[in-house]
Amino acid sequence: MIDMDWLLARCIVTPHGCLIWLGANSGERQPGRRDTGRGYGKVRIDGIGHYVHRLVFNEMVRPVERWEEVDHLCARWFAEPYLSRLCCNPEHLEAVPSLTNQHRRILPPPHSLRGTSGRFVSNIGAE
Numbered sequence: 001m002i003d004m005d006w007l008l009a010r011c012i013v014t015p016h017g018c019l020i021w022l023g024a025n026s027g028e029r030q031p032g033r034r035d036t037g038r039g040y041g042k043v044r045i046d047g048i049g050h051y052v053h054r055l056v057f058n059e060m061v062r063p064v065e066r067w068e069e070v071d072h073l074c075a076r077w078f079a080e081p082y083l084s085r086l087c088c089n090p091e092h093l094e095a096v097p098s099l100t101n102q103h104r105r106i107l108p109p110p111h112s113l114r115g116t117s118g119r120f121v122s123n124i125g126a127e
């Protein structure tokens with residue numbers, strides 16, 4: 001079980017309540033290479049690597065099924081959506097089928113006509 005004190009000691013809290021992981025992340029490259037800034041929080045427990053957001057959801061909300069991905073609902077209110085990948089607030093996470101997560105990823109945030117990739121994307125077919 002995740003110790004929340006341990007978790008909180010490794011995060012900063014944003015005004016929106018995001019818990020931004022300050023430890024290792026999957027966007028870090030080899031020494032001398034630039035951090036991509038698009039990584040997910042990573043932690044190693046007993047020699048096994050985990051994504052922090054997935055681990056938190058799995059332990060504090062419900063088990064994540066094999067066909068699911070843990071989506072960051074807070075990506076919608078971040079000016080820089082990639083930063084939300086480091087959030088591990090269980091209230092900001094939702095486990096959804098991979099296809100749903102991919103579909104959401106290309107939709108623009110409600111306040112913008114730009115998708116997270118910076119390209120205009122149509123809202124047709126949105127849920």
Ligand SMILES: [Zn+2]
Nearest residue numbers: 018074087092
């Ligand atoms: Zn968040």
